[in-house]
Amino acid sequence: MKSKRLNRVTIKDIAHEAGVSYSTVSRVLNHYEHVRPDKRQRVWSAVTRLGYVANPQARSLAGGRSHMVGLLVPELGNAYIGQVVRGIDEALAEAQYELMLYTTHRQRTKESTFVRTLTYGMTDGLLLLVPTEPQAYLETLHEERFPYVVIDHQGFDDFSPTVIAKNYQAAFDATRYLIELGHRRIGFIRGLKHLSSAIERHKGYRAALEAHGLEYDPSLVVDGEFLQGPSYAATQALLDRPDPPTAIFASNDLSAFGAMDAVRVRGLSIPDDISILGFDDIPQAASVRPALTTVRQPLVEMGRIAVQLLFTYIEDPDRPCERIELDTALVIRDSCAPPAR
Amino acid sequence: MKSKRLNRVTIKDIAHEAGVSYSTVSRVLNHYEHVRPDKRQRVWSAVTRLGYVANPQARSLAGGRSHMVGLLVPELGNAYIGQVVRGIDEALAEAQYELMLYTTHRQRTKESTFVRTLTYGMTDGLLLLVPTEPQAYLETLHEERFPYVVIDHQGFDDFSPTVIAKNYQAAFDATRYLIELGHRRIGFIRGLKHLSSAIERHKGYRAALEAHGLEYDPSLVVDGEFLQGPSYAATQALLDRPDPPTAIFASNDLSAFGAMDAVRVRGLSIPDDISILGFDDIPQAASVRPALTTVRQPLVEMGRIAVQLLFTYIEDPDRPCERIELDTALVIRDSCAPPAR
DNA sequence: TGCGATCTTGAAAGCGTTTGCAATCCACTG
């Protein structure tokens, strides 16, 4: 019944091996400063010699850090998310932290229970990736001074630390690029309407048009939900117009793929007949044909930075709210060209 | 420094509230049988009234279950993996288990340390998704009777519990489908050579050809590494032949996408000029144009079943090794048709 | 050389649970 416990090396074994008390070992392990150098040395060597690995459970039970952070994601299996998680994962591994994963559909279980489980010493902090309705628990977390960082979403409050890309500027630049290529009718495939990233991109698109003396035409804007299927259908609608756009700016790469399909299904060519521009620069964007011109978000880096930011809050939960905005870059490949004529 | 502990509800509070000893509460919580019904009742009601949530750390420290399982994946952000994880996640949530995520690149850190961390009471069991080189630690795990289940890979030993699809049969059927459509020259894009799933699919392809009196031509087999980019290049090579295949069977959907790109870049049409058949049926397969005809693996279910199987081993680590093979289904969409002429 | 101040360090008290052990019940048996 009870799984046999492996003969684990404990802090006491180290203490014995190094000839110090186990409290001293603990202090060394936790980088406590007042320990004589020679003992510190002896402890570390005993640690490596015996191959000691701390027991996170005991650690956090005793009131220390658990060395785990929770990550809340809406889903998995999405390249965009995969990239961000990669960054998170790397940064965590470097700091010897473990990752507890939660997918959003779990939230349907009592949310209070969820937050409680997480904050009850199970994790030292929480990472929220494009949360959908975080208001409910974010306020609680903030009041409890429980460390957390929101990734790629913002604007619902003014106390949540955030890491996000400069969506507005990125969309503005991308749209300008299309305009400078000579396009005058540029379609826009919008993302999930409640996400700030989608909203900002839309704003950037619109602002760029207007800044260049082009009229913003709402009928050129369709909804793609950040998904390939819906974007395919939405693009069809765009192409059905008597005056179809000569370029389409999609809110993410997946949407761009949907648009590409729709264009090709009509026998039109990319970029000769229609230009397509994406957003995110997921790995697939480079291997698709024609290779997708897109806005590169530093996805992996966003993950890494979020972790680093989280650590600062774990270190000092009272630090003031910090928000980090990352630069993007336009990656020019083969899916955009000057309009035909 | 030390994060303030929230005023957590403990087992003792429940005991007090229900008027029983805390050991009894523990027994109720763990579904121990010899507890009088009325007390059991009182305990449960106290639990819900106070909103008690067990502390996993303390639980596993005390030698019980940690209610966490570890999941080892090669990467994230891959739809195939996303689906499997979804199943795992659902099944775990139902059983009130938590998920600890490890991505393979972490394995580069001392592997012994990795296995130790995991088995030292941190998790109750381990799920290995398409592990790349598991031999090293699998034997240790098995000897320690540490519960684990391997998903979608097998053949490296005869003691590892496994959940996998019937790759051979699936590939056989898919190939036969193409043959029955009238194709005689069928290209094959092979997956990662060291994965049993890739090997089985290749065998199935070959067997189907030979079963229908078609010669197996090695030059029609190219490597796609289960990736879109390499498959694109590989398909180019196939199409460069004086007698290009009239159909291409890709080892997974991503490879199929690469093949589709290659075909289209030549101005050829799918499925009129060339048929493409995939494997996996990731969500994208349905939203791509033309919609991809592919072999559906019950990905989500594989995840669920793996969890269930793992639970049986957590229950009884000495159970004999069990292997579950899941059926697949051919999903016919729009990317395959009889050969031209 | 002496005294307070600052370092170091070990002992011990938990952290929230599980579980072995032993005592207490309780229903029957004869």
Next chain:
DNA sequence: CAGTGGATTGCAAACGCTTTCAAGATCGCA
């Protein structure tokens, strides 16, 4: 009605580690 044995239940001892407390060491400076 005493005796028997299983069903219940409480106590206390871990589990491995952090942290407080106080005592012993050491150091600086007069």
